[in-house]
Amino acid sequence: MVAALTGIGAATIESGRYIDYEMSPMQAIFSNPLFMPVVLTLAIVALVPLIAGYLTLVERKVLADFQVRLGPMRVGPHGLWQPIADALKLVLKEDIIPTGADRGIFWFAPMIPTVTGLTAIAMLPLAHNLYVADVNVGLLVIAATSAVGILGIILGGWASNSHYSLLGALRSAAQLVSYEVALSFALLSAVMVSGTLSMQGIVRAQMEHGVWGMFANYGFMIVPFAVYIVSATAETNRAPFDLPEAESELVAGFHTEYSGFRWALYFLAEYANLLVVSGVAVTLFLGGWLRPFPNVAWLEVPINVMFPVVLFIGSGALTFPLVKRLPYPLHRKLLVLVALTLLGLGGLFAVPVVNHAVIGLFWFLFKVSCIIYLLIWFRGTFPRFRYDQLMNIGWKIAIPVGMAAVLINALLGMIGRPGA
Secondary structure: OHHHHHOOOOEEEEOOEEEEOOOOHHHHHHHOOOHHHHHHHHHHHHHHHHHHHHHHHHHHHHHHHHOOOOOOOOOOHHHOOHHHHHHHHHHHOOOOOOOOOOHHHHHHOOHHHHHHHHHHHHOOOOEOOEOOOOOOOHHHHHHHHHHHHHHHHHHHHHHOOOHHHHHHHHHHHHHHHHHHHHHHHHHHHHHHHHOOOOHHHHHHHHHHHOOOHHHOHHHOOHHHHHHHHHHHHHHOOOOOOOHHHOHHHHOOHHHOOOOHHHHHHHHHHHHHHHHHHHHHHHHHHOOOOOOOOOOOHHHHHHHHHHHHHHHHHHHHHHHHHHHOOOOOHHHHHHHHHHHHHHHHHHHHOOOHHHHHHHHHHHHHHHHHHHHHHHHHHHHHHOOOOOHHHHHHHHHHHHHHHHHHHHHHHHHHHHHHOOOO
16 A cells, blocks of 8 residues: 555566566655646745846846946846845835734735735746646636735735725726736637647647747737737736836825835735736747747757857857956956856757757746846836726727637638638
């Protein structure tokens, strides 16, 4: 019985022969089907806060570049340690609960969007063999958890006993209702093309069709993709749709009364949701972990080998000139270490075994980075909308366009189907 449960001391019959073999405890652990999901879950919990912190640095640097500034430069070489300093400040900052606040809900509310955001990330297929769970309704799970996450914002604003926080929470509720419908129509169009709700199945369907989801149905799927990007920007409360936390009107919106670690949880939830909406966009519309033109065999080496090698080696080579501008010797050494790390990563992608193991993850993260850059670009380009403009875009433009896209894509799918 123990052997059957643990895999230790098991026996099998192969080709009429009785084979008895011993499996070590470590082999039993590694061969357990739950081993990889547990490891990935722990990695998500450990790495997402770090990634969220460095996404703030990337965002500040990109916005500074748009405005011909340098951005954070003081803490570490070119501000490389700034997220660590920010995290320490938030952890050590005094935690204040306002008088008259509902202490239980005030304490619990920031955990809801954080947990739902991390749960949704677990549904994303990072590579062909790298995922926590491949459920047959994975997209539905992501949509459900994202909808539940908004409750943390509403409860946090209500429990703060502040007019500004309550107004921000009510704005979040109205914004969710307005753009969740349009977002669902965009997702429905993608599901109609792929024929499945499984995230891995959606990627495989794009592989079988030989075209990314965004270019399916004679290219008309670009319309649902545009609707999705606009709706996802509103769903994550990012500029120019950041009305729930408009500092020019509501001080800081729903998290006005939060500070320290609890504020950091809201902050973490925002960037976790940013990763989720970017990952869903990549999976549904941009081929997920597939390389560009996955069915063109002769592009295997140029795209899967040469591109990542040139990207990392070129980034490392361009880092060396930045070393001369740093005034402190320690900063120079650290930046040289960063440059050498990039060069080493470029060399690893030239090794066939390593390339085959990580190329799917590389393409997924590369595409997610492009979507995040696009959303940062939105923030640095468009001014914040008025609330009536926000509602008009949602109800008068996004929802009608999303409905029309579903109908037209259905017709195009029927026309393009073999035997139609």
